[in-house]
Amino acid sequence: MSESVPNWLQEKSGTGAGEQPVVIATYRLTRYYGDGVVVRALDGVDMTVHRGEFLTVMGPSGSGKSTLLNLLGALDRPTSGRVIVNGEDLATIRDIDRFRARTVGFVFQLHNLLPTLTARENVEVPMYGQGISKSKMRRRAEHLLELVGLANRMDHLPAQLSGGQRQRVAVARALANDPAIILADEPTGSLDTQSGNEIMELFEHINQTQRTTILIVTHDPRVARRTRRILTMRDGRIVDDHPIQDVVWEDLRDLAQSRLGEMLLKGEDKALLERLGVATSDSVVALRVLRSWLLRVLKGGDEAA
Ligand SMILES: Nc1ncnc2c1ncn2[C@@H]1O[C@H](COP(=O)(O)OP(=O)(O)OP(=O)(O)O)[C@@H](O)[C@H]1O
Ligand SMILES: [Mg+2]
Known part of the structure; x- marks a missing residue:
């Protein structure tokens, strides 16, 4: 844990001419589980993601994809190694709750919406405690629900929405505090093809219009094919990394x-x-x-x- 981290990992500014700043960097990241038989869920991951990237993490079940995502979003702590997000080392960050609320937005396979709250109220949840007035929260939630194409579903409860619509509410909620990064763990995993495509179109739109960095874990090659870079994991390591030029x-x-x-x-x-x-x-x-x-x-x- 006391290893020193190379300077470039800490830099907020770009690492080269014309390059976007680094928003996510990991350094020899490991996460082990258990004391008897140790599972090396993550086994030394070094990765760098630049602002505005739209990428996927693929790999077989159990290869460590969710573990990686949870560490990047500070939902879990590493056994060793470093995670640097937006220039901040997550191990030394003072207010981790604030970080989670403001810097990253999560979307999970199952939307995790609160069943007793309307779509609008669900989107407002992450804004609580951020010093935002009630009317501003409401306006922002409405704006985001419009963005995801649910202007006419604001007052519906999750149970009154389709699977794809619920997942769109979850995307709107992830955007609530205008995060630099969206981390999505199999966001289309529980959806039919068309709803899955709609979610991917939405991510593309957000990535292009707001320059939000979006990292998606998926098993679906069709989902991966729509992004610009594919990381492949196996046994807790990144074994392949393909940046693909649009053209x-x-x-x-x-x-x-x-x-x-x-x-x-x-x-x-x-x-x-x-x-x-x-x-x-x-x-x-x-x-x-x-x-x-x-x-x-x-x-x-x-x-x-
Ligand atoms: N809380 C835990 N306790 C013990 N082992 C765990 C725990 N969470 C994950 N693991 C193990 O760590 C490894 C990586 O799990 P992880 O959930 O990251 O895989 P994944 O790539 O997301 O798989 P999937 O595609 O099935 O979601 C697996 O071998 C898993 O069994
Ligand atoms: Mg997983």
Whole structure:
């Protein structure tokens, strides 16, 4: 616990020209459970997330995704290592409740709304104790419910809303204090495809319009494919990290649907090169690389062939 942390982890400013500031950094982060048989839920995670990123964490059940998210949001404490959020070391932060309320917004698989409160009141809950007047809280809750497309459901109780609508209320609630970061643990896990898509569209919209950093844990490659970077976990470690440029992503998606893409995936390299009018050994290597990227697109980045 007394290890010194590299300076760049503590920096609030950017780490390079044109780069956004670091909003989340972990340093040799571990979380072990149990005293007899120790479970290494997190086993030395180093990661950096910049402001405005929209990323997913994937990986098999039990690989440590929720554990990581809970540590990033200060819902749990590490066994060792550091978590730095918005330039603050969570181990030394004075007012952790304030941090939780103001810096991060959580969305869980099951919305966790309070059943006796209306949609509007649920969105107001995180604003209590923040020195905000009642009328301002109300206006803000209404504004957020409009943002998530529930202007006509403000006074409904959770039980009177559909699953997708409840999850949208949960997103509005996560945004209540205008957090820098949204942490979402399988937010579409309990939803049908269409409601899941709507939640993802909402996250995209929030990420683009408010520059909120959004980190989503998911099992669903279709969800991951909509984000810009995919971290893959296995046995408490990050084993893969793919930042995907928008334009490359789009192009690869198009390619995957095309005849050339089909030939590429089938391994018809020779025919493909003939068709393109080239035939050198370098080209074969290039095709191999392209093929592995294409497989990543199709598998949602879970695993390259
Ligand atoms: N409170 C706990 N006590 C003991 N072991 C735990 C506890 N919470 C998690 N674990 C263990 O830590 C490991 C990581 O769990 P975690 O919940 O982070 O996995 P996950 O990747 O989120 O899985 P899933 O996809 O199933 O949600 C698992 O082996 C799990 O059994
Ligand atoms: Mg989990």
